[in-house]
Amino acid sequence: MLTTSIANPSNVTSLAERRLLHETVVDQLRDLIVQGELAPETKLNERVLAERLGTSRTPLREAIKFLASEGLVELLPNRGAVVAALKPEKMQEVFVVLGALEALAGDLACRNASEADIADIRALHYHMLAHHARGELAHYFRYNQQIHQRIIDCAGNATLAQAWRAMNAHVKRARYLANLSGERWDKAVKEHEEMIEALTRRDGAKLQMLLRDHLANKLVMVMEALQARKTEVVR
Amino acid sequence: MLTTSIANPSNVTSLAERRLLHETVVDQLRDLIVQGELAPETKLNERVLAERLGTSRTPLREAIKFLASEGLVELLPNRGAVVAALKPEKMQEVFVVLGALEALAGDLACRNASEADIADIRALHYHMLAHHARGELAHYFRYNQQIHQRIIDCAGNATLAQAWRAMNAHVKRARYLANLSGERWDKAVKEHEEMIEALTRRDGAKLQMLLRDHLANKLVMVMEALQARKTEVVR
């Protein structure tokens, strides 16, 4: 699942908690950044943030260092940390790398996925189609993400999966800005259709290519969204 | 010392670069792990390690969290952290991902590298040849690493470079175990020869292929080294 239930605002003390505070803080902070609640280039005030997350500065700082390694925050010596900027150039870089990783994953998935795996992915695909038909963007994104995630998982390479997740965090962040136009959305769905087909036929070379193209198109959408945001700010 | 001498051109972190204890500790700890001074699966005792690095537990813990995100250490809830294990399966995974990243970098480098860049890389190559001729393994490795690093840098994608560095850390760690046999070593050098040639001709497709093969061969060597270490322990 994408987000851990954030429900728990206050105490962690009452129940016997297996999970470490550090991890929950990492997840909470990552969600705040990915979902845009902490906008790009926002300064992270440790005292304020720690209070907001119901913890002290120590675990928060550890979480910040962890996310810095993922690239979601940037460390400024003696000046704390800021949410990583969301620059077009950075997005281009991320998409290039993500393209290579997904292409690899697609190829591996075609070899390693079980029939049950493929059936699952196809099921997710139909859910996604349903939400597309109803114009339910948020739900569409959710299933879209799950499909990509499952393809990665089917590659059977945990290291690849982790690298992908880190890159994908940046993309997800941009997604929250994107307003899919009807025609672009239809095109994306069509591409998914072909991807599912290639996966079913276990045509690794084809899937690889489709994933690359799909990502290239996503990049175009994200860049447009970033451009729109920029002019909006200026206006 | 390897990492410090690299005098890095492409920035891993942000613009403002000033010395901070945290960064120092991260680099020191990473070196200890990569160079095998802290062996795989070693428990990291915070008090002892902090004293060894001349600092307190707080910055050390932050460094540990940072490296955990890079995958060099593993966090055990309520039981601290250990140096990541060096398992054959993990190595296979890393090499597959690294193959995709280097292939991508090779392709991009063929397009983006300046003539001066290529000349630099060729110069490094000849240094490497010299050390190979003299059987100076450590120096050979150093130039070998620099060549790969420079190819990555020439791709002109800082995000790619960072992902590569993280993966490469795992490989470097395994390197310190590897004793190159004469014939394998000769083969590796020959592969480098071809790579330099492809880069000079800016034949991206060819370089991509060569890098993949080169890495596949490296994997074989690493696996043999791991196997040897295992039997050695058993014996």
Add this chain to the structure above:
DNA sequence: TCGGCTATTTTTGCATACAAAAAATGATTG
């Protein structure tokens, strides 16, 4: 001797205290 229980020690996880650096404020002077 061995296994399991409790008590002690060690170690981790989190909070807080303190010092140094940066930012904000304000006063003085040209």
Add this chain to the structure above:
DNA sequence: CAATCATTTTTTGTATGCAAAAATAGCCGA
């Protein structure tokens, strides 16, 4: 009035303190 510098305030970076969990040692009984 602006600019610069000194002073206060805030924020970060590091060390330390303390409670809880884990590891270890010691003890007893079968």
